[in-house]
Amino acid sequence: xxxxxxxxxxxxxxxxxxxxxxxxxxxxxxxxxxxxxxxxxxxxxxxxxxxxxxxxxxxxxxxxxxxxxxxxxxxxxxxxxxxxxxxxxxxxxxxxxxxxxxxxxxxxxxxxxxxxxxxxxxxxxxxxxxxxxxxxxxxxxxxxxxxxxxxxxxxxxxxxxxxxxxxxxxxxxxxxxxxxxxxxxxxxxxxxxxxxxxx
Amino acid sequence: xxxxxxxxxxxxxxxxxxxxxxxxxxxxxxxxxxxxxxxxxxxxxxxxxxxxxxxxxxxxxxxxxxxxxxxxxxxxxxxxxxxxxxxxxxxxxxxxxxxxxxxxxxxxxxxxxxxxxxxxxxxxxxxxxxxxxxxxxxxxxxxxxxxxxxxxxxxxxxxxxxxxxxxxxxxxxxxxxxxxxxxxxxxxxxxxxxxxxxx
DNA sequence: ACCTGAACACCGTTCAAGT
DNA sequence: ACCTGAACACCGTTCAAGT
Numbered sequence: 001x002x003x004x005x006x007x008x009x010x011x012x013x014x015x016x017x018x019x020x021x022x023x024x025x026x027x028x029x030x031x032x033x034x035x036x037x038x039x040x041x042x043x044x045x046x047x048x049x050x051x052x053x054x055x056x057x058x059x060x061x062x063x064x065x066x067x068x069x070x071x072x073x074x075x076x077x078x079x080x081x082x083x084x085x086x087x088x089x090x091x092x093x094x095x096x097x098x099x100x101x102x103x104x105x106x107x108x109x110x111x112x113x114x115x116x117x118x119x120x121x122x123x124x125x126x127x128x129x130x131x132x133x134x135x136x137x138x139x140x141x142x143x144x145x146x147x148x149x150x151x152x153x154x155x156x157x158x159x160x161x162x163x164x165x166x167x168x169x170x171x172x173x174x175x176x177x178x179x180x181x182x183x184x185x186x187x188x189x190x191x192x193x194x195x196x197x198x199x
Numbered sequence: 200x201x202x203x204x205x206x207x208x209x210x211x212x213x214x215x216x217x218x219x220x221x222x223x224x225x226x227x228x229x230x231x232x233x234x235x236x237x238x239x240x241x242x243x244x245x246x247x248x249x250x251x252x253x254x255x256x257x258x259x260x261x262x263x264x265x266x267x268x269x270x271x272x273x274x275x276x277x278x279x280x281x282x283x284x285x286x287x288x289x290x291x292x293x294x295x296x297x298x299x300x301x302x303x304x305x306x307x308x309x310x311x312x313x314x315x316x317x318x319x320x321x322x323x324x325x326x327x328x329x330x331x332x333x334x335x336x337x338x339x340x341x342x343x344x345x346x347x348x349x350x351x352x353x354x355x356x357x358x359x360x361x362x363x364x365x366x367x368x369x370x371x372x373x374x375x376x377x378x379x380x381x382x383x384x385x386x387x388x389x390x391x392x393x394x395x396x397x398x
Numbered sequence: 399a400c401c402t403g404a405a406c407a408c409c410g411t412t413c414a415a416g417t
Numbered sequence: 418a419c420c421t422g423a424a425c426a427c428c429g430t431t432c433a434a435g436t
Contacts, residue, residue, distance in 0.1 A: 097299060100345050100346050101296050101346075101349035101350075101351065102351060103350060103353055104346075104351045132359075132366060135352065136366055136367055136370060139342045140343075143345070143346075144342070146300070147299050147303075147342075150299060151300075151301075152303045154302055155304055164334055164335060167335055168335055168338075170379060171335060171370070171374040171379075180366075180369060180370075180373070
């Protein structure tokens, strides 16, 4: 008879995210999510499959929250993207670490990856190797953001972590510009960045 | 009256590790750990505090399983340590990702960190900045190993991941040798590694 | 000192039932 | 089509009791 649904998948995921942000992953209970939506726990199963599916949806939400920049110089785009990733980790410190534990071939992840790859190729990276470089760079950035969010560096000052992040970006820039991954003999400007220094 | 204990903390942690390796973190149940030791669940609480403490112990076990090398050229030591970290991740793929989610100031973590720092200083890194460089390098290596262990790159071949890891090490080496973090004017051999190329 | 048995509040998930 | 109520097997943890 087409009763109008009172909740939908996005709402369930948003409720789970809000609970995780406020009280950690342990607070994400089918019962708690349902209560937040004013519904019984079993009502969730029509929209979410099971709890693992709910967590997957929450992680994917994080990924799609970080759209890759499309304007500006190639490394500027990468630096802004990395910064946005870091901010997402700060917004959702309890969920973010799950990002490193799931296959990196979801739709949202692919979109980010493509943005990184085209920036890298603009920076002179051999298109045949840009995917490999992308894995390296994104793993380093995700690893840092996850560590920071989860409190692995909680005994360091925010200012120190900002410096660490800047140094990380500098390492990545130098690596790309070193020409290790460019096509033979086509390494553009293998010494030093063309723009202003990072720090 | 000093009854001789039938189990101890190390045994509980080892049992938890074995269960996690075989069936994932979800298989690490107080009941399952106890059953594996031939004891009731409540017997564990004398040795382990609670379940979070058990997981902490399991993670710390992983760290102490990777002793930093003390012989050989500085970068060779770092490369072997990174390889050992990667192997630890492969041995305990379900527990390893937790390593990035816990404060990096446990005894075992400190020992590894000190080994990395002295290698870096031998490589010319300013002692005042070696701790910062260590955070960057270890985060990149842990992030890669955790990603690989958790299956984030499961759609890539083992051979591809070996190449990724080699490229990661090359990036780290180039960064240290670039002289960004050496004391002013004391950058030793800022161009190219002294030994054979990595790949 | 070390382990057990019984009990508690909670968890994810199922199934059949309601509208 | 969407939600509910009752039920099930399991979870971590407590407390008092046993030896």
